[in-house]
Amino acid sequence: MSVTFHDLSASTELPADLFKRTESDLSFFVEKVKPIIAAVKEEGDSALIRFAREFDGVQPESFSVRAEEHEFEEAFARVDAEVIEAIRFSVENVRAFHEAQKPEEMWWKEMRPGAFAGDRHVPIDAVACYVPRGKGSFPSVLIMTTVPAVVAGVPRPVVITPPGPDGRVDDATLIAARLVGIKEVYKCGGAQGVAAVAYGTQSVPKCLKIVGPGSPWVVAAKRQLSNLIDPGIPAGPSESLILADDSVNGALAALDLLIESEHGPDSSAYLVTSSRRVAEEAIAALPGYWDTIGEKRAGFSRSVLGGTHGGVVLTKDFATAVEFVNQYAPEHLEILAEEPMAVMTQIRNAGEILLGEHTPITLGNFVLGPNAVLPTNSAAKTAGPLSVFDYMKRISVGYVTRAGYQQLATKAKRFAEYEGFPGHALAVSELRDRLLKGENHD
Numbered sequence: 001m002s003v004t005f006h007d008l009s010a011s012t013e014l015p016a017d018l019f020k021r022t023e024s025d026l027s028f029f030v031e032k033v034k035p036i037i038a039a040v041k042e043e044g045d046s047a048l049i050r051f052a053r054e055f056d057g058v059q060p061e062s063f064s065v066r067a068e069e070h071e072f073e074e075a076f077a078r079v080d081a082e083v084i085e086a087i088r089f090s091v092e093n094v095r096a097f098h099e100a101q102k103p104e105e106m107w108w109k110e111m112r113p114g115a116f117a118g119d120r121h122v123p124i125d126a127v128a129c130y131v132p133r134g135k136g137s138f139p140s141v142l143i144m145t146t147v148p149a150v151v152a153g154v155p156r157p158v159v160i161t162p163p164g165p166d167g168r169v170d171d172a173t174l175i176a177a178r179l180v181g182i183k184e185v186y187k188c189g190g191a192q193g194v195a196a197v198a199y200g201t202q203s204v205p206k207c208l209k210i211v212g213p214g215s216p217w218v219v220a221a222k223r224q225l226s227n228l229i230d231p232g233i234p235a236g237p238s239e240s241l242i243l244a245d246d247s248v249n250g251a252l253a254a255l256d257l258l259i260e261s262e263h264g265p266d267s268s269a270y271l272v273t274s275s276r277r278v279a280e281e282a283i284a285a286l287p288g289y290w291d292t293i294g295e296k297r298a299g300f301s302r303s304v305l306g307g308t309h310g311g312v313v314l315t316k317d318f319a320t321a322v323e324f325v326n327q328y329a330p331e332h333l334e335i336l337a338e339e340p341m342a343v344m345t346q347i348r349n350a351g352e353i354l355l356g357e358h359t360p361i362t363l364g365n366f367v368l369g370p371n372a373v374l375p376t377n378s379a380a381k382t383a384g385p386l387s388v389f390d391y392m393k394r395i396s397v398g399y400v401t402r403a404g405y406q407q408l409a410t411k412a413k414r415f416a417e418y419e420g421f422p423g424h425a426l427a428v429s430e431l432r433d434r435l436l437k438g439e440n441h442d
């Protein structure tokens with residue numbers, strides 16, 4: 001399969017079809033997850049075990065829904081020391097980034113003399129972090145979803161993730177959990193995992209919110225259960241745009257186009273450029289890269305870049321390329337340009353922006369520090385990356401002193417009378433002063 005080439009060089013029109021993702025239509029999955037959710041609600045753990053056998057191919061007779069202490073210890077013995085070191089390195093950077101992002105516990109402002117108002121930032125009691133494991137294993141997603149939970153001070157952060165056929169959690173995912181300080185890891189994924197944390201089962205605690213990316217099964221279940229559990233920012237199949245100007249080596253742009261296109265056939269990835277040379281060099285380079293990355297991942301990348309959700313887009317001019325990015329609102333945006341910082345200031349919609357040829361998306365996915373769980377399917381038009389704020393809520397606080405009271409009461413009484421609330425008005429009338437002095441209402 002060759003790369004899909006969208007030659008828009010003769011027009012400034014941007015066809016709406018190019019902005020569609022596989023997530024755009026979830027109706028098939030929404031219907032299919034209904035009986036799975038109902039079974040978990042009804043049967044709890046026994047449904048989780050049945051689905052783990054059916055969807056994840058779990059073989060062993062004995063299967064614990066919660067990962068046990070010995071499984072963490074065995075994971076450390078089985079994983080290469082350099083991988084453990086890379087996990088440690090990532091945890092340090094991701095923690096430092098989110099600590100810098102964490103808001104003050106409280107802020108106050110004197111609104112008028114003697115009248116104070118502010119916000120408290122309070123962690124959410126119990127948050128579930130979804131770590132996918134279908135087309136790969138994702139210790140990096142464990143880091144991205146749990147580190148901000150710990151930094152925010154969530155009392156009960158829990159991880160859910162599908163088991164492998166051996167009935168175990170991926171080893172590096174368990175190691176990452178231990179290094180972050182997560183104690184509860186449950187072996188359930190897909191729609192059944194989302195239902196487990198929405199309803200609670202014999203083993204799995206009911207949580208207030210779920211964060212983390214997942215397959216359409218996960219996304220559909222989150223939508224279905226959004227009245228029971230806060231589904232967090234939408235994070236579905238990975239997607240990227242590489243925006244390149246004429247200063248760029250097209251073969252380098254193609255290299256970075258590989259990154260998110262190898263996630264799965266449901267991903268989306270485009271190189272967007274106003275340079276015909278860059279477009280042609282990229283198209284020429286990709287088959288050689290596919291030959292080096294193994295059949296499974298090359299197959300995914302080929303189907304994305306040769307299909308209807310990816311490829312190379314050649315625009316009339318660079319301003320139109322920038323406009324394409326803003327309309328698409330990608331999860332990951334990489335800018336390869338002579339002046340990437342200047343181009344960045346023209347971008348209004350993207351989950352993350354990675355600048356220049358030494359900042360490939362791979363660094364952001366794993367080790368740089370910002371969160372790599374980002375809004376997909378154009379949600380970056382209104383939402384940002386996963387952050388400590390997703391694990392906290394604000395509580396507004398007000399305090400008015402005796403000296404500050406009268407000015408506010410006079411104004412509030414006018415509102416109360418206009419809006420037709422006599423009780424509100426009475427509460428700020430002279431009656432209050434009399435009651436405060438110990439007199440009675442008569």
Ligand SMILES: NC(=O)c1ccc[n+]([C@@H]2O[C@H](COP(=O)([O-])OP(=O)(O)OC[C@H]3O[C@@H](n4cnc5c(N)ncnc54)[C@H](O)[C@@H]3O)[C@@H](O)[C@H]2O)c1
Pocket residue numbers: 055056131132133134135136138141162189190191192213214215216217218235236237238263264266267331372373374376
């Ligand atoms: N946005 C991000 O930050 C980010 C990060 C990593 C991965 N991703 C995306 O997350 C997704 C991960 O998907 P995945 O498949 O690898 O893992 P996943 O864990 O999300 O999905 C696998 C689960 O889906 C369920 N499932 C599979 N087939 C089913 C069927 N026929 N019926 C019912 N349930 C079924 C099973 O429970 C299985 O355990 C990918 O699309 C990837 O692009 C996104």
Ligand SMILES: N[C@H](CO)Cc1c[nH]c[nH+]1
Pocket residue numbers: 138140141237238239260331365372373374
């Ligand atoms: N690309 C994903 C976020 O969209 C993050 C990731 C993890 N592993 C590989 N990639």
Ligand SMILES: [Zn+2]
Pocket residue numbers: 238259260263365
């Ligand atoms: Zn990735």
